[in-house]
Amino acid sequence: MNGVTLQLAEGPLDATVARIALAGALGLFLGLEREWSQKSAGIRTFSLISLLAAVFTILVLETDVGESLLALGGVLVIVQGVLLAVQGLTSDEDETRLSLTTSVSMLVAYGVGALVASGFIIEGVTVAVLSSLLLVLKRELHQFAGGLNREEMRSTTEFAILAFVVYPLLPARYELDLGELTIPLEPQVIWLMVVAVAGIGIANYAIVSTYGGRGIAVTGFFGGLASSTAVVGTMLDHVNQRPEAASYAVAAILLANAAMAARNLAIAVGFTVGSGSAVLLEAVVPLGAVILLAFVIAGLTADWRESGSMELESPFSLKNALGFGAVFLVVLVFGSLAETWFGTLGFYATAVASGFVSSAGATTSAVVLYRGGQLSDPEATIAILLATVSSIVVKTALAATSSNKGFRNQVALYSAVLLVGGGLAAALVVV
Incomplete structure (x- = not known):
């Protein structure tokens, strides 16, 4: 029993669990701004999307059944994003643009989860931080682009x-x-x-x-x-x-x-x-x-x-x-x-x-x-x-x-x- 416990503590399981936890944390980080902006997809949704991508990616790396699940998960995220964008069409023009941003951000969260689970830690963190920065600086970026001659x-x-x-x-x-x-x-x-x-x-x-x-x-x-x-x-x-x-x-x-x-x-x-x-x-x-x-x-x-x-x-x-x-x-x-x-x-x-x-x-x-x-x-x-x-x-x-x-x-x-x-x-x- 002690040998089994030691293997769980020092084997590859702990690294895998750490990557899953990091994927969930980065998804939460990405969803923070969407939650603050009171969008339909917020902290929990983004974190779950990154966790889903991490789980499917690990299955791809460890088993033979993960590839179809990873692709299916990506399709589901895209479909959900399309539904949000279509829902935004019933609102004013500015809300439509924000719905599209949320839809794309969900797909980014899925990609971040896959990157982290694959071992690309620095890359995943970089994508998450830059994406969050783009979301936070929305007003400044629009003002900058609109002010260019x-x-x-x-x-x-x-x-x-x-x-x-x-x-x-x-x-x-x-x-x-x-x-x-x-x-x-x-x-x-x-x-x-x-x-x-x-x-x-x-x-x-x-x-x-x-x-x-x-x-x-x-x-x-x-x-x-x-x-x-x-x-x-x-x-x-x-x-x-x-x-x-x-x-x-x-x-x-x-x-x-x-x-x-x-x-x-x-x-x-x-x-x-x-x-x-x-x-x-x-x-x-x-x-x-x-x-x-x-x-x-x-x-x-x-x-x-x-x-x-x-x-x-x-x-x-x-x-x-x-x-x-x-x-x-x-x-x-x-x-x-x-x-x-x-x-x-x-x-x-x-x-x-x-x-x-x-x-x-x-x-x-x-x-x-x-x-x-x-x-x-x-x-x-x-x-x-x-x-x-x-x-x-x-x-x-x-x-x-x-x-x-x-x-x-x-x-x-x-x-x-x-x-x-x-x-x-x-x-x-x-x-």
């Missing part, structure tokens, strides 16, 4: 195609043959970086559209994530029209530099984590110094009683994304050629030149070459810093075109402080 909808669709259609079709590795020289490329990683930069732009668009008129911090920093040059151009217009706005215009440019440095740091660290190469932690100190100095100077010098706004044309531009990708690829190829022909100094020159156009492109190029073993840790870090420096210099040169002497002098002075601070921090890292 045609340009925003088109941009979002284009971004989805690039991120979820093009990316999976690209090969993981590709060797570009240029005569006697072969350049190893990672197309998926390259495209993922393009998508990441574009995604930052979309997030920036949403934040600036919401808070752009409420403070210079949002306008400068989040505007700089997408295009620090756009921040400079906007501030030039503000200063030309309102000379008294110079203090917060300078702060906006400083925060745009901070955003640019933060973006480059995120690319340098984020895309080297889990790559098989050491994380580029050397870039943290100098870029962090630039970010910190920019925030401190902006906080101490700006007249925070002023506020500014920035109008962005669209959240995402396919032309801009492809242009960034083209610049990135050209920088990558020519950087590899320059590094092969002229050594590391050749790639440094390429990084400086490309930083005038896009410091993000130069940073991503350095990261890809580092991941491929063509650059060492210090070399990749120096290239990223040179691209960051050239971007700051470009913004200073653009600000120098202003007719407001105080504005252009302050931008030049504080940009020099950023460069010196970042240089000293870099020197400390090297030493």
